[in-house]
Amino acid sequence: MKKATIVFCLLLTTLSSFSQKKSDKLPILNNQNDSLSYALGVLIGSDLKFAGFPDLNYELFKISLKNALKGDSLIMSKENATKILQDFSTAQVLKQSKANEQIAIDFLLKNKSAEGVVTTESGLQYKVVSTGNGSKPAAGQKVKVHYTGKLLDGKIFDSSVQRGEPAVFGINEVIPGWTEALQMMSIGSKWILYIPPALGYGEYGTQGIPGNSVLVFEVELLGIE
Structure with a gap:
């Protein structure tokens, strides 16, 4: 069965419940097909x-699914x-990006005067932990x-420390903020970098x-290869 067909069947099954009155009663899974249907609903939902x-017009959603199937x-x-x-997806990305832009401006402006923080001409900010x-x-x-x-909310998005293995890469193969900072660091140094969007992954x-x-x-x- 094609992947698209599976997704449409799943959505048709799960969305049919939206035309019914909301109930706090959890469904009972009587067989493998019930379990499969519910599992796919959890993932897609x-x-x-x-x-x-946003809140969708589920009746129209259900009609279009039936007609397509x-x-x-x-x-x-x-x-x-x-x-x-x-x-829609592009608009959502840009909406979030616009909000993050102001958050970034406010943070970097405040962080600029934080103890030990140095701001370079490019806008990169760093703090030397050890040299x-x-x-x-x-x-x-x-x-x-x-x-x-990490992001500003503390969420870790990547970590060689967590993987338990150092990373090796070319200085010119990474984002601009890294390229600039690494050339100022001595082997054995530990820094905290605060990289503006323009020196990171942009808009x-x-x-x-x-x-x-x-x-x-x-x-x-740790070293130069």
């Missing part, structure tokens, strides 16, 4: 919630439907580092990192 979909006439082509969803005695890497070289990356962000996010990294430069 969670994905829709995470994607930020039966091959009946539709008032919207698949191409148009895809574009509508893409436009090593080794040499400094140059552009084009590879470095070995341990790091933990659109990347997986696990919303657009216009300030990135906070705890970085230890």
